Amino acid sequence: MLERRLAVPGGPAGNPGRGLRAPALWVWKNLLSPWYNAVLTAVALAVLGAVVPRVWRWAVDAEWSVIPANLTLLLAGTYPREEIWRLWAAVASLAGLAGLSGGTYRGSARKWMTAAFLCAAAAALVPAAAPSRMWLLTLGGLLAGGFSLGRRVAAAFGPAWRRILGAMWMASAAWVYVLLHGIAGSAVFPPVPTSSWGGLTMTLVLTAVGIIASFPLGVLLALGRRSALPAIRWACTAYIETVRGVPLISILFMAQVLLPIFLPDYRLEHVVRAMIGITLFSAAYMAENVRGGLQGVPKGQVEAAQALGLSNARILWLIVLPQALRAVLPSVVGQFISLLKDTSLVAIVGLLELLGIARSILANPAWLGLQAEVYLFVALIYFIFSFSMSSASRRLERALGLGER
Amino acid sequence: MMLSSDAFVQRKAFWRDTRFLAVLFQVLFLAVVILLAGAAYANMVRGLERLGLRLQLDFLSQEAGFGISEGIAYTPGDSYGRAFVVGVVNTLRVGALGIVLSTVVGVLVGIGRLSSNWLVRGLSSVYVEVFRNTPLLLQLIFWYSAVMLKMPGVRQSISVFDLVFINQRGVYIPRPVPTGAFALWVWLLIISVVMAAGLYVYRRRIQEREGRPGFAGLWALGLLAAGGALGWLAVPGSPLVLDVPILQGFNFRGGIQLSPEFAAMLTGLVLYTGAFIAEVVRGGIQSVPKGQREAALALGLRPAAAMYLVILPQALRIIIPPLTSQYLNLVKNSSLATAIGFPDMFNVGVTIMNQTGQSIPVFGLIMASYLSFSLITALIMNWYNRRVRLVER
Known part of the structure; x- marks a missing residue:
């Protein structure tokens, strides 16, 4: 590094911060400095020069009108149009909770205000119908309001508030379920059959169910695999290794085709079968992640707890799991990201989640031949979700001081 | 617990x-x-x-009656068992090619992400983030329906140096064809392989005796390449000629034709897995402590030698286990072929299942095959891992 800096003619050898003042120096150092870097730059520029103008020309000519025309389908599937406010309400409740949590857990205020501001700006700029704008504004308001409320309440009540917040998150799962699924015989929330769920909503529901259900199952499997009892250890190991050895699509097919044979007395909805398949699959991978964390807990911790006279269950709950789960947080988030991407596979077994609904839009003669436009838009949605999750995980990793081995 | x-x-x-x-x-x-x-x-x-079904496997010998668009020799008159084998071979073909190509892509991009060249680093990062953060199934369907099927017709084929042609019907690449001199050249090649092996052992011994880098692998490879090239020039005529695809009438003749399904499958799998392998490679190289490189340079090794002798051997140790799981993922992910109609094992299995209704035995076969692929790959990689692993006291 030093060597290179000295090699720059007239370079500010003792003061690298000054380098920014001379763009030419920056170009020299970052693009041309040893001779092979100049060659690499030339090659990269040639590739860019060949690709970018073509893509640009294509993007200008592309028929993007297919996206706004089908936006509601892509986001909400065939959810009854007069009930769509329930989806918005679900998102709004979660935004409020997120704001509250952000305020409680010493998040930086600026970030949350920016999020709220972006929501408001989107509401002002998006050329959408009036209700969508109003809901976007509400989202921004709830985020910001929840944040400032959360800060104040956290300061006033302390740890008890955090427990209440946890309970609220748990209750929100039931609340969202009621909103989405409805209650039979209710006038406010008439039931919406799962067959008319679809689009991004279905993707997010499948992901959320997969995360919530596979996490405890994965922890149990990981504990089972490390059990001192051979019967349990072997059973868990066999399950984990079998599931990890076969593709998800085969498990989804099995859930669709074989579950009805093994459980003939129960009429399971297609969505539920897919949820079962995703959960069973994801749990095996979760188990391996958690096992890594369990192995990282020093033996002395358990021995010290035993010496203090704690029961096995308490050692597990109070000593082992908190340390293990904290250590595996980043890899668990990674697991959630792949879960989000993997939900696209249910399109193969005929469910209309984001990718499935995109395919069915393209089957409509009105939108024939617009595969590139629609698939790129769908890819953008997936990208936004999983990229933001992965950068949040990286920030979390740094905040926890992990990954510095 | x-x-x-x-x-x-x-x-x-x-x-x-x-x-x-x-x-x-x-x-x-x-x-x-x-x-x-x-x-x-x-x-x-x-x-x-x-x-009204019974559990048995004798349906495998019955006549299949459905066509398979590509793969080893097969007619609809063959048995279900044969059809399944065709699917297995197709899976292995995509898997093996995919593993080789995605390793190349992954290693190049992984090193590119650590490059001191800002442009190369940026492009590599964009590639990795885009391909890692979108679903593979979406990418496969995109390559198939939005790229391969949108290629121009046969007469307007895209030509790459007049050697490779791409059109709606697939990708045409040249095929190397052995001539009369091929056998002689192979004998010369075998002799140079033996000599290269001898040289490898000799250089290894020098390295062990004198304690300085012998570059045994490089010497052996060099000798092998020189032997092959000399043999090529020495034999009368060229031992291999390229059978370049040529447009004749309404289609291409000669060369190897890759179907659009196969091309889309391979592109999707290689680009997706390549992005993950790039991260594995980058992580492996970055995990070698900085002091190792500094110490190597302080001992007077040149940067290339420090990379080759000090950093890479240590990085390899970290890279191998996650690389193994990426290879396993690639083979398992090839089952998504069913979404774009490439007749891999899973696709053929589902067709057999739909025709015979024997869902349980067919699923048993599919799962057992994937499990054994996973097992074989894991065994090979574990063997390699044991070889590069740190020998602890």
Whole structure:
């Protein structure tokens, strides 16, 4: 590094911060400095020069009108149009909770205000119908309001508030379920059959169910695999290794085709079968992640707890799991990201989640031949979700001081 | 999890004895598992009776009656078993090619992300983030329906140096064809392989005796390349000629034709897995402590030698296990071929299942095949891993 800096003619050898003042120096150092870097730059520029103008020309000519025309389908599937406010309400409740949590857990205020501001700006700029704008504004308001409320309440009540917040998150799962699924015989929330769920909503529901259900199952499997009892250890190991050895699509097919044979007395909805398949699959991978964390807990911790006279269950709950789960947080988030991407596979077994609904839009003669436009838009949605999750995980990793081995 | 605390067991009532509890717990667990399995089996028998099916494998020898668009020799008159084998071979073909190509892509991009060249670093990062953060299935469908099927017609084929042609019907690449001189050249090649092996052993011995880098692998490769090239020039005529695809009438003649499905499959798998392998490679190289490189340079090694002799061997050790799981993922992910109509094992299996209704045995076959692929790949990679692993005291 030093060597290179000295090699720059007239370079500010003792003061690298000054380098920014001379763009030419920056170009020299970052693009041309040893001779092979100049060659690499030339090659990269040639590739860019060949690709970018073509893509640009294509993007200008592309028929993007297919996206706004089908936006509601892509986001909400065939959810009854007069009930769509329930989806918005679900998102709004979660935004409020997120704001509250952000305020409680010493998040930086600026970030949350920016999020709220972006929501408001989107509401002002998006050329959408009036209700969508109003809901976007509400989202921004709830985020910001929840944040400032959360800060104040956290300061006033302390740890008890955090427990209440946890309970609220748990209750929100039931609340969202009621909103989405409805209650039979209710006038406010008439039931919406799962067959008319679809689009991004279905993707997010499948992901959320997969995360919530596979996490405890994965922890149990990981504990089972490390059990001192051979019967349990072997059973868990066999399950984990079998599931990890076969593709998800085969498990989804099995859930669709074989579950009805093994459980003939129960009429399971297609969505539920897919949820079962995703959960069973994801749990095996979760188990391996958690096992890594369990192995990282020093033996002395358990021995010290035993010496203090704690029961096995308490050692597990109070000593082992908190340390293990904290250590595996980043890899668990990674697991959630792949879960989000993997939900696209249910399109193969005929469910209309984001990718499935995109395919069915393209089957409509009105939108024939617009595969590139629609698939790129769908890819953008997936990208936004999983990229933001992965950068949040990286920030979390740094905040926890992990990954510095 | 039961934590053994036998050291503390004194005289206790038997229901508080850990050893007794352990046995009891396992018996209970097994009883629950057996009960559940039994209930599922009883349900299965009833369900199969209702559908009028019997569990047996003899359907595999019956005539399949459906066509498979590509793969080893097969006609609709062949048996279901043969059809499945065609699918297995197609899966292995995509898997093997995919593993080789995605390793190349991954290593190049992984090193590119650490480059001191800002442009190369940026492009590599964009590639990795875009391909890692979108679903593979979406990418496959995109390559197939939005790229391969949108290619120009046969007469307007895209030509790459007049060697490779791409059009709606697939990708045409040249095929190397052996001539009369090929056998002689192969003999010369074998001789140079033997000589290269000898040189490798000799250089290794120098390295061990004198304690300085012998670059045994490089010397051997150099000798091999020189032998091959000299042999190529020495034999009369060229031992291999390229059979370049040529447009004749309404189609291309000669060369190797890759179907659009195969091309899309391979592109999607390689680009997706390549992005993950790039991260594995980058992580491996970055995990080698900085001091190792500094120490190597302080000892007077040149940067290239420090990379080759000090950093890479240590990085490799970290890279191998996650690389193995990426290879396994690639083979398993090839099952997504069913979404774009490439006749891999899973696709053919589902067709057989739909025709015969024998869902349980067919699923058993598919799962067993994937499990054995995973096992074989894992065995090979574990063997390699043992070879590069740190030998601890």
